[in-house]
Amino acid sequence: MVRLLLAAILALCLSLPALAQDQATLISDSIEITGDTRLIAEGNVEVYFKGRRLAASRISYDQATDRLEITGPIVLTEDSGEVLILASQAELAADLSEGILTSARLVLNRQLQLAANKMTRVAGRTTTLETVAASSCKVCENNPTPLWEIRASRVVHDEVERQIYFDNAQFRLAGVPVFYIPRLRMPDPTLKRATGFLMPSIRTTSDLGTGIKLPYFIVLGQSADLTLTPYITARDSQTLDLRYRQAFATGLITLNGALTRDDLIPGKTRGYLFVDGAFRLPMNFGLTIKGQTVTDPAYLLDYGIANIDRLDSRIEASRTRRNEYISARVISFQTLRESEDNTTIPSIIADLTFHRRFSLGPLGGEGGLRFQTH
Known part of the structure; x- marks a missing residue:
């Protein structure tokens, strides 16, 4: 299996100016440039950008719209290996600051995981999730029901204020609803001091x-x-x-x-x-x-x-x-x-x-x- 690292770097420099300014690196099994505006990378795709690693099975970049279409499984991680986002499909801006991800999971500071049907990134600041399940418990194939979780119709995470806002929050204990709160605000795990609910x-x-x-x-x-x-x-x-x-x-x-x-x-x-x-x-x-x-x-x-x-x-x-x-x-x-x-x-x-x-x-x-x- 050939890894087209050098060709990918050259292609990025020509086709992805927003990423190239931050020294992005693309690695994939195959790369195709169609016409003058579209680059398609397929097979074990990895993008290294701003100290983060984006892994996917396919990435398509359209220079005319400056958008990325990503086919999963998608995994966005920090250099330390900390997982930030998992998703099945995504359509994002070239700098990853905004866009839509489907069947997504947002992981905050290795402490809180939010799973949603759809996740929308806006202006590199807020992330909106729809039909959400949030928990700090480990969920696996043998144990699909967390010990505790918060279900919500909508969740907004503000990265600047470092706050999480829940709409129609329902607390569940071992899968059983315990109580309901129409609106709930809590600090995200990265914030050391702010009024609000804790984990x-x-x-x-x-x-x-x-x-x-x-x-x-x-x-x-x-x-x-x-x-x-x-x-x-x-x-x-x-x-x-x-x-x-x-x-x-x-x-x-x-x-x-x-x-x-x-x-x-x-x-x-x-x-x-x-x-x-x-x-x-x-x-x-x-x-x-x-x-x-x-x-x-x-x-x-x-x-x-x-x-x-x-x-x-x-x-x-x-x-x-x-x-x-x-x-x-x-x-x-x-x-x-x-x-x-x-x-x-x-x-x-x-x-x-x-x-x-x-x-x-x-x-x-x-x-x-x-x-x-x-």
């Missing part, structure tokens, strides 16, 4: 059954944000998770918590709250804050939050230097063990530590002074 997740346990989590991220200015995550399970458990983060000039603080109503402990509102903070103090001291509380001993394990049997809340100021360590802290313990009772174990402990290391001078070696009190 759903699925959790299955023996006590709660299968459930879905749908996080909603809220930007509260340049230095704070809030994430609210409804969590609904098949066994009538409703949970609202929250995470609040704020950065200050001298440190940051994070709050994680949840409120739950379930059948594991009927008639009771369950939940937890964890607080973590770290701040810089004058004279090179640091302040750390840690707070932990929970409504009942089983909650953290029931909801997969933490596998711990004691809660540790503390506030500590410390400083570490080359030959010196100073620490003052207050610690509060809450046991979750059935064999222990919080009324009979030390619940609050305070201690002060001073450690100084020094050279022994002419004697050689070094010595140390350590003072600690509880």
